[in-house]
Amino acid sequence: MTYNEQLQHIWHEYEKEHGYLPARPRDAVVWGAQRGMIEVPAPDPFDKLADDMSRALREEYATDRLGRRYRKNHAVRVTKGGVQHTFWAILGHAPRDHMQKAFIQRRQQIVGDCVQLATDVEVYNDQNPDQPPLPMLLDFRDDVEERRFWDGKRAA
Structure with missing residues (x-):
């Protein structure tokens, strides 16, 4: 998975878990990092x-x-x-x-x-x-x- 695909995957999973409401990308990457879905550079x-x-x-x-x-x-x-x-x-x-x-x-x-x-x-x-x-x-x-x-x- 490319880096962009990884970020898109996190976004879609975050949206699914949070009811597809408008959200900030920062909230999604924090959520993804806390779940080990992405490494913080x-x-x-x-x-x-x-x-x-x-x-x-x-x-x-x-x-x-x-x-x-x-x-x-x-x-x-x-x-x-x-x-x-x-x-x-x-x-x-x-x-x-x-x-x-x-x-x-x-x-x-x-x-x-x-x-x-x-x-x-x-x-x-x-x-x-x-x-x-x-x-x-x-x-x-x-x-x-x-x-x-x-x-x-x-x-x-």
Whole structure:
């Protein structure tokens, strides 16, 4: 069983024992560790620091001369020798190639999320034929313009 499959197994067993109610993953892994279903890993302090730094970089924003708030740091994921690495760079200093890859990867993440969301909604609707189907529109043009409008109102 792969590590992900092991975690999924623990989640499903935890859910079954607790009546399939919404739950926190932390509660499930504590439950699984207490039952010997998974070994608690020894933390690598540098992995923790690197994860914290990635989170901090992802959350750093700046404002340009026109008042537009933008994400300052951008990541590109690269797989070398079967290991995934993430390289960060600062917008405005990063090579064009890095920024192009970062934007393409972020767009692919959004598309992947939309495909999965549409599938999940379709399956839910199929599994609940006695209820009105939940709609899922994936044209975000109006949502983007509305958010920009209201964000601009808040900034003013």
